[in-house]
Amino acid sequence: MFGSVRARATLGATLVVAVALLAAGASVLLALRSNLTDQASSEAESSARKVAVSIATGTAPAALELPDGDDTPVQVVDGDGRLLAASEDLERISGTGSSAVKPVTSPVDDDGGDDDAGDDDGGSDRHGGKGKGKGSGGDDDSYAYGEIADDAEGGKGSATVDGESRNYRFAGLEVKNTRQGDLTVYAGASLSAEQSAVGTALTVMLIGFPVLLGVVGTVTWLVTRRALRPVEGIRSEMSAITASQDLARRVPEPATHDEVARLARTTNETLAALETSVERQRRFVADASHELRSPIASLRTQLEVGAAHPELLDVDGAVADTVRLQELAAGLLLLARLDAGERPGEVRVDLATLAGEELSQRPAGRVAVRTHLEPVEVAGSRSQLARVVGNLLDNAQRHARSRVDIVVRAEGPWAVVEVGDDGAGVPKAERERIFERFVRLDDARARDDGGAGLGLAIARDVAVRHGGALTARSSPAGGALFELRLPVAPVA
Incomplete structure (x- = not known):
């Protein structure tokens, strides 16, 4: 019986009132007796x-x-x-x-x-x-x-x-x-007179106190039931949501402005976030399945043709599809770890050195790369930050006409990495959409170039989990400029 909040609240309120009444009653009786005794002493x-x-x-x-x-x-x-x-x-x-x-x-x-x-x-x-x-x-x-x-x-x-x-x-x-x-x-x-007055007061207390305690208990029970009625509605709706697995449903929100109403609003916000997360996961799984299907199918076709006609085997194409498949699998695994809440490390990383290493691993391409690298350290995962810088460089080199600019500098408490190009740029309306997973503004060209629409999504997720941000805007050269901001590592 006392497992419910309502029963415990009623019992607690009744006990508190009972103790208060006993203390007040004893004080009244003692004061009454003392006054009447003093009065009798004065009369005597x-x-x-x-x-x-x-x-x-x-x-x-x-x-x-x-x-x-x-x-x-x-x-x-x-x-x-x-x-x-x-x-x-x-x-x-x-x-x-x-x-x-x-x-x-x-x-x-x-x-x-x-x-x-x-x-x-x-x-x-x-x-x-x-x-x-x-x-x-x-x-x-x-x-x-x-x-x-x-x-x-x-x-x-x-x-x-x-x-x-x-x-x-x-x-x-x-x-x-x-x-x-x-x-x-x-x-x-x-x-x-003193004995009669004390006896009368004691009788009134013995009769009145139980009645008053009964009233207090009843009122507390009714008020608590009324106050907790929305909680029961929330519990019932959550139970139905669990049974139906329909995350589009919401719990009823009372019109009051108390804790229960705030609980209902917070619950609905949690359900909305959960629905968004589940929907995002479903789209991710569907897009990943679609993206994996293409290189796997292409690789299978080439291998089957090669098995039947060895002279027709396109080894270079098979290798390219294998590399693309490997990169896609690595990107999907990294996103899965990030979604699971993997915390970045606390290794001190010099972004200037990191950018220089990423540039040195790339052969001279069709576009020139201009650099301005100032030493600035951040704390985090070296491999994940290298992935971010590498993705930004890949994206800039893929879309640049003739030039890529990379700048690393300190700006107050922030370490800033800017990667820009002189390409076609990103339309203002699409500057947030490009950070979604599997989004490509030019699907055919991106696929031909080996892109799967995961690079920028991975880069923003890594930046956010390192306490920073990744944004896109226009570059002075007319193309796209991506700015990565990360907190500067505290002085050792």
């Missing part, structure tokens, strides 16, 4: 501070008006850990300084003062410095003013009020220098 500290203010202003713990225990359980604990006051209906508590839920009753003197402060003044501050608080003068509710700590200590715990247990966030706030010494007020804020 606020409640504790209200009670602490009442104590600090002289209200006795037993006379405090404490908040409802269901929402805010409160304890007032002295320095010895005794519970002096607690919220109503408090049955159990943990997480504070005392686990007691029932306040203790402090013994009092006959004059209404605490036994801890049995001085003669009866209502003076045992710490001696703040005077009497609210209701002072010996009443049971008389307490000196106290000092409230700046910061509260926080913690988590639980409490059971009127039979219902909850989790709370507690804040402990110390009140110093009261009549009964240092007291600590513990007040709690319920975490029910």
